[in-house]
Amino acid sequence: MIMSRESLGNFELMVLLALIGLGDDAYGVPIADVLTKTLGREVAAASVYAALERLAQKELVTSRMGESMPERGGRARRYFRISGAGLREVRATRSALTTLWSELPVLKCEPA
Amino acid sequence: MLVTRWLLSRVKLDNPLAGDLEEQVGRGKSTVWLLRQVLLALLVRAGGLFRDRPFTAVRFMILGWGAALVLQFLAIVIALSAEPALYRWAFLPDYLSVRIWWSAHTYLVVSGVFGLAFAGWLVARTAAVEDRAALVLVLFASVLVWQLTGNFYWTALPAFLPLRQGASVALDGWTTVAILMLMPLSVVWGGLLIRDRTPSVLATHSS
Numbered sequence: 001m002i003m004s005r006e007s008l009g010n011f012e013l014m015v016l017l018a019l020i021g022l023g024d025d026a027y028g029v030p031i032a033d034v035l036t037k038t039l040g041r042e043v044a045a046a047s048v049y050a051a052l053e054r055l056a057q058k059e060l061v062t063s064r065m066g067e068s069m070p071e072r073g074g075r076a077r078r079y080f081r082i083s084g085a086g087l088r089e090v091r092a093t094r095s096a097l098t099t100l101w102s103e104l105p106v107l108k109c110e111p112a
Numbered sequence: 113m114l115v116t117r118w119l120l121s122r123v124k125l126d127n128p129l130a131g132d133l134e135e136q137v138g139r140g141k142s143t144v145w146l147l148r149q150v151l152l153a154l155l156v157r158a159g160g161l162f163r164d165r166p167f168t169a170v171r172f173m174i175l176g177w178g179a180a181l182v183l184q185f186l187a188i189v190i191a192l193s194a195e196p197a198l199y200r201w202a203f204l205p206d207y208l209s210v211r212i213w214w215s216a217h218t219y220l221v222v223s224g225v226f227g228l229a230f231a232g233w234l235v236a237r238t239a240a241v242e243d244r245a246a247l248v249l250v251l252f253a254s255v256l257v258w259q260l261t262g263n264f265y266w267t268a269l270p271a272f273l274p275l276r277q278g279a280s281v282a283l284d285g286w287t288t289v290a291i292l293m294l295m296p297l298s299v300v301w302g303g304l305l306i307r308d309r310t311p312s313v314l315a316t317h318s319s
Contacts, residue, residue, distance in 0.1 A: 028132040045136075046153035049129050050160065065128075071138050073117060075131030 008060075008093050014038065015051045016090050019061065019082045027066075027077040028052075052080055060086035115143055122304060123245040125153050157246035169247070172235050176251040176299070180224075180231040187223035221291050225298040228255060232302030248303030255296040 008016070018034040019026045028045050031052075035043040055061040066077040082090070116137045120130045137146050161169045235251055236244045272278070 028128060029135060032132075044152040044156070045129055045132050045149055046125075046156040049126065050156050069131070069135075071135055072131035073120065073134045075127045075134070077131065078128035 008089060009051075011047070012051050012055055013090070013093055015048065015055065016060065016082055016086055019080055020087075020090070024079065024081060026080050031080070055086065056080075058085075059083060060089055116146055119146065119150060123150055123154065124241050125150070125157075125245075126242065129153060151249075154246045154249045157243070158250045161243060161246060161250075168243075169250070172239055172243075172247045173251060173254065175238065176231040176235045176247075177254070179234045180227045180255075183227035183230055184220070184224060187220070187227070191219055221295070224295050228295055229298040229302030229305075232299035233305050234302075236303040236306040244306065245303070248300060251303075252296050252299040255299055256293070259292050259296060 014035055015031060018031050018038075021034060022030055028048055032043050032045050032048045035048065052061060052063075056063060060083055061080050062083050063078050063080045066079055068074045068076045116134055120134060125133070133146060133149055136149075137143075158169075232248050232251060235247050239247045
């Protein structure tokens with residue numbers, strides 16, 4: 001599998017994986033929650049949006065605006081979804097990482 | 113919730129991000145959490161500005177510093193031109209009794225505070241709405257760094273001196289330092305004076 005020239009950053013990859021896990025209901029709050037639980041430290045909402053913006057520019061995610069909600073001060077949610085190109089990028093990254101991991105002699109012996 | 117709404121209306125974050133933060137506060141997150149998130153959002157925005165549009169960011173820094181320095185220069189010119197008249201008024205004919213305590217230092221601090229507030233206001237007034245708070249924050253940070261390094265004698269020297277001497281220098285200087293550290297905050301004060309209903313005059317040119 002061939003990766004694009006502009007490979008994913010660590011955080012961007014985690015955001016994409018969170019998006020896949022959340023499905024169609026992915027917006028800033030649940031994405032940040034998933035990453036916070038996974039990483040064990042608080043993730044700034046702004047960092048999540050900055051990563052999503054970069055991913056959108058690379059056309060790896062798509063977004064749509066929801067309806068404005070009173071509990072959000074009349075602001076709408078922005079829902080994100082991984083694109084076909086994003087899925088291909090995630091698979092390519094996983095493949096590359098798996099290859100690299102499997103070529104490390106020490107880690108081969110460790111239990112899964 | 114009022115604090116949240118006021119803060120979010122002032123800093124003008126992206127709408128979905130601001131909505132997320134308000135939603136989280138509604139679910140029980142504290143005001144301190146909100147302040148941290150807003151500050152991080154502004155830092156991320158400022159970082160993006162310097163990375164993606166460095167000329168715009170530098171232009172606004174030059175504008176802010178230029179405005180503050182020009183006003184400070186004018187304040188000094190006014191002080192120097194008023195000096196003889198001030199002395200005639202301040203000192204009684206016997207030259208022993210002083211009518212007022214004229215402190216050039218106090219004058220410069222006061223004029224500096226208003227100059228920096230004007231600089232913050234000017235940057236906020238001319239920047240695009242979504243960049244406004246981030247640029248004011250960067251201007252604030254640059255003034256703060258300038259004050260800390262410019263007043264190194266009072267802020268850091270006591271740590272390098274023997275205890276008694278260091279304590280003496282620190283006690284002498286910390287009132288001055290406290291005032292000087294307040295000056296950067298006047299940038300934020302000036303920046304916050306901008307209201308939403310005021311249209312941004314250069315918004316279309318800065319993006």
